[in-house]
Amino acid sequence: MADADPLIVVDDLTVGYDERVILEHVSFSVARGEVFVILGGSGSGKSTLLKHMIGLYPPLEGRVVIDGRDLTAAEGDERRDILKGIGVMYQSGALFGSMTLAENVRLPLEEYTALPAAAIDLVARMKLELVGLEQFSGHLPAEISGGMQKRAAIARAMALDPPILFLDEPSAGLDPITSAELDALILRLRRALGMTFVIVTHELPSIYAIADRVIMLDKRTRGISAVGDPRVLRDESDDAYVRQFFRREAEAAAA
Amino acid sequence: MASCAVSDLPDGRRVIALAGRLDAASVPSIWDPVHRALDDAPARPVTVDAAEVESCDGAGIALLVDLASHARAAPVEVVRMRPDVDTLYRQFDLARLEHDLDPPPKPLGVVPEIGRATYRVSRDLAEMVSFVGALAAALAYAIAHPASVRWRDVWRICERVGADALPIVALISFLLGLILAFQSAVPMKRFGAEIFVADLLGLSVLRELGPLMTAILLAGRSGAAFAAEIGTMTVNQEVDALTTMGLDPVRFLVTPRIIAALLMTPLLTLFANLVALAGGALTMETFQIPLVTFFKELDSAVDITDFMAGWAKSFVFAFLIAAVGCMRGLQTSAGASAVGDSATRAVVSGIILLVIADGIFAYLYFVLDI
Numbered sequence: 100m101a102d103a104d105p106l107i108v109v110d111d112l113t114v115g116y117d118e119r120v121i122l123e124h125v126s127f128s129v130a131r132g133e134v135f136v137i138l139g140g141s142g143s144g145k146s147t148l149l150k151h152m153i154g155l156y157p158p159l160e161g162r163v164v165i166d167g168r169d170l171t172a173a174e175g176d177e178r179r180d181i182l183k184g185i186g187v188m189y190q191s192g193a194l195f196g197s198m199t200l201a202e203n204v205r206l207p208l209e210e211y212t213a214l215p216a217a218a219i220d221l222v223a224r225m226k227l228e229l230v231g232l233e234q235f236s237g238h239l240p241a242e243i244s245g246g247m248q249k250r251a252a253i254a255r256a257m258a259l260d261p262p263i264l265f266l267d268e269p270s271a272g273l274d275p276i277t278s279a280e281l282d283a284l285i286l287r288l289r290r291a292l293g294m295t296f297v298i299v300t301h302e303l304p305s306i307y308a309i310a311d312r313v314i315m316l317d318k319r320t321r322g323i324s325a326v327g328d329p330r331v332l333r334d335e336s337d338d339a340y341v342r343q344f345f346r347r348e349a350e351a352a353a354a
Numbered sequence: 355m356a357s358c359a360v361s362d363l364p365d366g367r368r369v370i371a372l373a374g375r376l377d378a379a380s381v382p383s384i385w386d387p388v389h390r391a392l393d394d395a396p397a398r399p400v401t402v403d404a405a406e407v408e409s410c411d412g413a414g415i416a417l418l419v420d421l422a423s424h425a426r427a428a429p430v431e432v433v434r435m436r437p438d439v440d441t442l443y444r445q446f447d448l449a450r451l452e453h454d455l456d457p458p459p460k461p462l463g464v465v466p467e468i469g470r471a472t473y474r475v476s477r478d479l480a481e482m483v484s485f486v487g488a489l490a491a492a493l494a495y496a497i498a499h500p501a502s503v504r505w506r507d508v509w510r511i512c513e514r515v516g517a518d519a520l521p522i523v524a525l526i527s528f529l530l531g532l533i534l535a536f537q538s539a540v541p542m543k544r545f546g547a548e549i550f551v552a553d554l555l556g557l558s559v560l561r562e563l564g565p566l567m568t569a570i571l572l573a574g575r576s577g578a579a580f581a582a583e584i585g586t587m588t589v590n591q592e593v594d595a596l597t598t599m600g601l602d603p604v605r606f607l608v609t610p611r612i613i614a615a616l617l618m619t620p621l622l623t624l625f626a627n628l629v630a631l632a633g634g635a636l637t638m639e640t641f642q643i644p645l646v647t648f649f650k651e652l653d654s655a656v657d658i659t660d661f662m663a664g665w666a667k668s669f670v671f672a673f674l675i676a677a678v679g680c681m682r683g684l685q686t687s688a689g690a691s692a693v694g695d696s697a698t699r700a701v702v703s704g705i706i707l708l709v710i711a712d713g714i715f716a717y718l719y720f721v722l723d724i
Binding site for chain 2: 150153154155178179180182183185187189190191193194195196206207210211
């Protein structure tokens with residue numbers, strides 16, 4: 100499934116800050132329509148990898164190719180064009196605090212499309228409805244709960260209907276019910292819109308519910324220690340760290 | 355309470371018998387005696403007998419661990435611990451505790467420190483240059499495509515930079531004019547020259563003090579506010595969110611602030627000039643110089659060139675303050691103190707730039723004879 104028609108190719112990527120290398124020579128690809136989860140212990144470089152995949156930081160080596168176009172080398176209009184094809188939900192939501200939810204969702208539409216104001220308004224309300232927040236469109240981010248902020252951030256990330264959504268720890272800090280609702284939303288969006296998801300998380304229940312494939316990052320090797328279906332890895336991986344990760348977390352989740 | 359007893363066996367072995375409760379309250383009193391017993395006889399093997407130790411807390415275990423890993427010629431062993439003490443003791447790996455595994459970095463020598471500082475300054479300069487470049491590009495784009503400017507943000511910022519600053523600008527300028535007039539009128543009165551206070555006040559306020567005081571207030575109010583606002587957005591990943599939407603943070607966040615500052619600061623300067631002169635005129639009333647005489651003298655002392663020479667500065671000052679405030683905001687790193695640091699740096703760099711720019715203006719005006 101992975102390599103037939105890859106939408107995102109991470110090719111021999113080495114990332115870090117200044118002299119500190121966090122991941123070395125990492126390569127993998129994400130298929131169209133897949134829910135792909137990046138997994139790993141704290142400090143293994145999950146969020147760093149995500150930030151490099153969306154082009155926030157230049158990698159030390161290697162490249163990220165999105166839908167056949169090299170994001171690492173792209174500049175100017177080409178880069179804007181590639182970025183238009185991805186939506187990102189940050190761990191904190193990163194909604195613009197001075198704007199209402201509707202204004203947050205409207206922003207990319209106003210910047211990138213020539214739609215009339217009435218159409219933009221309608222699209223923004225539709226996106227908010229998709230995440231169940233249509234009745235809060237006039238609220239400021241500070242006036243709604245953390246889970247709602249995350250859903251609003253997903254609505255904003257989807258404003259331009261990008262084929263790919265990147266989610267950084269979508270369920271961190273959420274109660275199990277809200278977290279499950281978010282999982283359901285992700286599956287619904289994939290089914291309805293055929294979107295591809297790249298998600299950083301270590302919520303095991305979430306992973307079993309939504310992930311087609313996971314990669315697990317390992318701090319010790321600064322690389323990938325496993326790739327595959329999470330259930331298969333849990334039961335059959337011959338890497339002790341991977342088994343321990345799934346088993347210990349599974350025990351913690353069951354307790 | 356804890357106690358220790360030292361005895362030497364015939365085979366040369368020294369026995370340190372510990373007794374009682376080893377806790378944070380009792381360990382300090384036996385720490386030194388026990389260590390002296392070790393150091394007095396460095397060549398003797400030592401047995402620490404813990405049979406009579408009733409209980410241990412962290413400090414007690416630390417004492418046992420410290421004894422067991424003590425660096426000396428002959429070995430030290432800790433024996434006969436009670437099971438509960440033994441369990442606590444076995445939590446720790448002596449080999450790993452011998453050295454600080456993450457020691458604080460060694461202080462660098464003078465030369466490497468100078469090198470590092472030079473690197474930091476040059477990086478700061480390079481960032482400034484690239485920021486100026488990005489800013490120039492963004493402003494050029496804004497001039498070529500006025501519709502792309504977020505005018506709603508511009509008006510909102512105008513209100514905060516301009517209208518909201520009126521009371522403080524009025525207060526400071528009024529007092530400035532009042533004090534300046536009073537301080538100069540008292541000595542000048544001795545020569546019967548108090549009417550020339552109008553000349554002094556007119557020239558100094560219009561050419562220098564009006565624009566400068568307004569700009570300093572702007573640096574403290576709006577420069578710091580810009581840095582804190584954009585800094586908080588950086589910390590909250592809002593700037594990252596803009597970048598991944600393909601929107602240039604400079605165009606999006608900096609351009610509206612610069613336009614607002616460029617629109618409002620000259621207006622504030624006009625207002626400050628007027629209020630400072632009013633303050634001076636009021637003071638002169640008390641020196642029996644009527645308003646009409648004051649303004650007549652003022653009119654003869656200053657002309658439109660003096661006014662324009664001062665007013666032109668306010669545009670440059672506005673640009674510098676707003677740009678440096680926004681730049682410091684975008685440079686904000688992570689952590690709770692980062693936003694505060696950015697605001698401080700914005701004000702400090704802003705005022706330094708103001709003084710430098712004012713010096714350049716003074717020289718230019720002198721050379722051009724304005």
